[in-house]
Amino acid sequence: MLITDDTIERAGRFLWTSGRVLEQRRFVHLFGAQGVQGVSDVEGSEVEHAPDGVLAALRAYQTPDGAYAYGLEPDVRGPLPQPATLRAAMPILAETDALHGPDVARLCDWLASVAGEGGGVPPA
Template sequence: MDVLDRAETYLQLHGRLIDRLRFAALFRGGSRERVLDVLRCYQNTDGGFGHALEPDLRGAGSQPEPVEIAFWILDELAAFDSPMVLAACDYLSGITTGDGGVPFVLPSVRDDPRGPWWQTDDDPPGNLVPTASLAGLLHKHAISHPWLATATGFCWSRIAAVQETSPYEARAIVTFLNLVPDREWAEAEFARLREAILATVALDPDTPGEAHFPLDFAPEPLRLPLFTQGVLDAHLDALVAAQSTDGGWSPNFPIWTPLVKHEWSGYLTVHQLKTLRAYGRLPG
């Protein structure tokens, strides 16, 4: 079987419904609307998303990070015309802090089972994770909503203060700078931060543990000159080789309860196939 057939078998055996339907829509000519139907089940009446759309947040209540996952799914389906988007923006407006960003996680997370790293203060500040990625995707799709101007101002201000960064923050910065319309400003900040961003990247494909690789920053070709083609080719080769014998790709971050391994693996399997296709690495 080829890479797609093996991945399809893995998803049939282990994947969530939404990830099986994502695969079908993206690679088998399946229905985009069916994916959207399932995604709506993760959206709450406040416009936010919960219900373990982000597998490490097991609660039903809305949190900022599941909105980012929803936006990436809507992006891959070219479905930013869905009413889910503006409803989510209304939710983001309601949780935006005085500095103009949304927090990494809200204190309500304490009421629910969750990965042990989901911790927060009582009054958390805005964070580039996930504000920058959310704003970048809204800009990509030219969405008009008052929250976007507020969030964009927050991102420019917070990015201007960055000297050193961490992998998840760096990935959010790259997403924002890659997608924001003001290219002159984006390219100037990228030039200033390029070395700091690269300092968070594992350039050796064999780096063990919770490493962040070039393709995590560039799951499709970027406008920004972050990696050489040689670096990308080496990591694409490694990505192909990393498909397991049962057809999936597994996370390299901690698994704190057994169910999330397959939930994350299903999500990541579709994600890795998208990356291989974006770089012309899928058969046919």
């Protein structure tokens, strides 16, 4: 199947009307504002192609200890972080070039705090 500009525009329109804020911001970061023209962010300026919106949306799922929970990974909806949420957060942090930032440092600190002596983490 060929992915056309029309396909991307329709996907953007769908995500903007039905997706979580995180997916909306990821789409705009990765593909631009196709399909979401005229949509403004909270401050009223046009939605930007920058990773800042993605990181702000991701932080809504961050726990006080630096891990992630609250439905970032759809099967883990509660307030307690699990290894599955780490697997969901890392690709997002990578696509926004944030792997060397403070959010990842806090996430690694959390991971070290729950890892066993052999380095394993508890199952979800």
